[in-house]
Amino acid sequence: MPRPKPATFEKTKIVAENRRARFDYSIDTIYEAGIVLTGTEVKSLRDGTGSIAESYAEVKSGEVWLVNSNVPEFSHGNRFNHEPKRPRKLLLNGREIGKMHAAVSRDGMTLVPLTVYFNSTGRAKIELALAKGRQAHDKREASKERDWKREQGRILRDRG
Numbered sequence: 549m550p551r552p553k554p555a556t557f558e559k560t561k562i563v564a565e566n567r568r569a570r571f572d573y574s575i576d577t578i579y580e581a582g583i584v585l586t587g588t589e590v591k592s593l594r595d596g597t598g599s600i601a602e603s604y605a606e607v608k609s610g611e612v613w614l615v616n617s618n619v620p621e622f623s624h625g626n627r628f629n630h631e632p633k634r635p636r637k638l639l640l641n642g643r644e645i646g647k648m649h650a651a652v653s654r655d656g657m658t659l660v661p662l663t664v665y666f667n668s669t670g671r672a673k674i675e676l677a678l679a680k681g682r683q684a685h686d687k688r689e690a691s692k693e694r695d696w697k698r699e700q701g702r703i704l705r706d707r708g
Contacts, residue, residue: 564664568601569679571682572681578676580673582640585619598617603618606659607652612676618633661675
C-alpha cells in the first residue's frame with residue numbers, strides 16, 4: 549500500500565509563486581511534481597530568479613509539460629545556456645497523470661502551477677493544482693466570504 553502524501557509539502561526555499569492563481573481559480577487538488585531541468589536552469593533558480601505567473605501545464609501523450617514558465621539565462625552560462633521559455637517536463641506518477649488527463653479533458657479543468665521550490669533534499673519541485681476558472685461574480689463572492697471570515701475572527705478575538 550502506498551504511503552499517504554502529506555497535506556502540505558516540505559518547502560525549504562520558495563523560488564517562484566503564482567499569487568493570482570488562488571484568486572483566479574477555485575483549486576481542487578494539489579500535486580507535487582519534479583521538474584526536468586538542465587544545469588544552468590538549476591543554477592538560475594537557485595539565484596531566486598524565475599516566474600510562473602503566466603504559465604500552465606498540459607498533458608501530451610501520457611506526459612505532463614510545464615509551458616510558458618520563465619527561467620532566465622544564467623549569468624555565467626556561456627554557450628551552454630538554456631532557452632528561457634522552453635517547455636519543461638514534469639515528473640509525476642502514472643496514476644496521477646491519468647487523473648489529471650481525465651479531469652482536464654472531461655471536466656474542463658486546468659493545470660495551474662502554484663509554487664516552484666527546493667525541498668529539503670535540494671531537488672527542484674513544483675506544486676501543481678487542478679483548478680477550475682472563476683467568473684467575475686465568483687471572485688467577488690470569494691472576496692466577500694474571505695472578508696467576512698476575517699471579520700468573524702476579529703469579533704471572536706475581541707469578545708473572547
